[in-house]
Amino acid sequence: MNNSNVAILGAGNLGIAIAEGLVSNGQFKPENVFVTRRNTKSIQFLKDKGLQVTNSNSEAVKQCRWIMLCVQPAQLDNVLNDIKPHLNLEQHVLLSVITGVTIDKIVQSVGDFPIVRSMPNTAIAVQQSMTCLAFNDRASQVEQEIVDIFNCLGETLIIEEELMAGATALCSSGIAFNMRFIRAATQGGIQLGLDAEDAQKIAVQVSKGASTLLAVNESHPEQEIDKVTTPEGCTIAGLNEMEHQGLSSAVIKGLVTSFQRIQILKEQREKESA
Numbered sequence: 199m200n201n202s203n204v205a206i207l208g209a210g211n212l213g214i215a216i217a218e219g220l221v222s223n224g225q226f227k228p229e230n231v232f233v234t235r236r237n238t239k240s241i242q243f244l245k246d247k248g249l250q251v252t253n254s255n256s257e258a259v260k261q262c263r264w265i266m267l268c269v270q271p272a273q274l275d276n277v278l279n280d281i282k283p284h285l286n287l288e289q290h291v292l293l294s295v296i297t298g299v300t301i302d303k304i305v306q307s308v309g310d311f312p313i314v315r316s317m318p319n320t321a322i323a324v325q326q327s328m329t330c331l332a333f334n335d336r337a338s339q340v341e342q343e344i345v346d347i348f349n350c351l352g353e354t355l356i357i358e359e360e361l362m363a364g365a366t367a368l369c370s371s372g373i374a375f376n377m378r379f380i381r382a383a384t385q386g387g388i389q390l391g392l393d394a395e396d397a398q399k400i401a402v403q404v405s406k407g408a409s410t411l412l413a414v415n416e417s418h419p420e421q422e423i424d425k426v427t428t429p430e431g432c433t434i435a436g437l438n439e440m441e442h443q444g445l446s447s448a449v450i451k452g453l454v455t456s457f458q459r460i461q462i463l464k465e466q467r468e469k470e471s472a
């Protein structure tokens with residue numbers, strides 16, 4: 199076992215994004231990153247980049263200190279059963295990205311290990327994730343190490359575990375919500391005469407610019423909006439029409455629905471496993 203090794207159990211959409219993020223910023227050497235899934239053919243490209251690819255969760259766990267659980271919620275019990283006999287307290291720290299699965303639930307399955315709930319998003323592949331973190335008591339000794347890892351992959355925020363469902367909707371699903379806004383803006387731009395490629399280029403840079411203004415100026419969105427809305431001008435006309443059509447309301451309702459869905463799925467799974 200090497201203290202620098204990390205295992206990503208379940209290299210699907212998010213697991214691959216995490217693996218790519220860890221390697222491409224130089225934080226982990228490719229050979230220190232172990233990725234697993236049952237169908238390893240589809241992650242052959244990671245092997246070509248020098249990562250360790252295997253379909254054996256237990257083999258990966260034996261080699262690694264950091265164990266990232268990246269399977270879908272319904273697949274978690276199988277993975278925990280696979281790895282439980284190979285876990286030991288001196289060696290392993292578990293990090294779960296799994297939606298709606300509490301630290302307590304993982305402790306019930308494998309015992310009282312250092313466990314971190316982490317909620318990143320797919321922008322982790324390009325070191326632009328927002329990652330929300332919650333730690334159990336045993337994981338408090340490794341808190342700084344974990345924060346350092348995720349800080350290299352974007353921004354981090356430590357939150358109460360109870361807030362994880364809200365954070366999932368805002369931070370992880372949020373990538374998809376933002377993408378849909380960019381796509382809609384692109385389609386609008388095309389209707390106004392720009393070609394598709396130019397329209398998307400503009401929409402992407404505008405989103406980046408808006409985010410950067412808020413991050414750099416630490417300002418409120420309405421302060422920045424006031425600077426754009428010339429009296430009687432085109433911006434306020436467009437903005438008010440978007441609000442008449444329910445823009446803010448649609449976003450808030452979407453986030454609440456996403457949050458409620460997390461609760462529903464969690465309750466269903468708990469009923470099934472009771």
Ligand SMILES: NC(=O)C1=CN([C@@H]2O[C@H](COP(=O)(O)OP(=O)(O)OC[C@H]3O[C@@H](n4cnc5c(N)ncnc54)[C@H](OP(=O)(O)O)[C@@H]3O)[C@@H](O)[C@H]2O)C=CC1
Pocket residue numbers: 207208209210211212213234235236237238255268269270271273276277295296297317318319320370371
């Ligand atoms: N996608 C996202 O943006 C985010 C996802 N999450 C959470 O991350 C988790 C993964 O999501 P996502 O990446 O989208 O899901 P995917 O289905 O894309 O990835 C899950 C992967 O796990 C693999 N897998 C399933 N069973 C096993 C097993 N027994 N051993 C090893 N690997 C296995 C699957 O591959 P195979 O079938 O080949 O084994 C699959 O590639 C979920 O719990 C989700 O809630 C959290 C935040 C953001």
Ligand SMILES: O=C(O)[C@@H]1CCC=N1
Pocket residue numbers: 297366370371
């Ligand atoms: O949609 C989902 O359930 C997962 C969790 C957050 C992002 N994707």
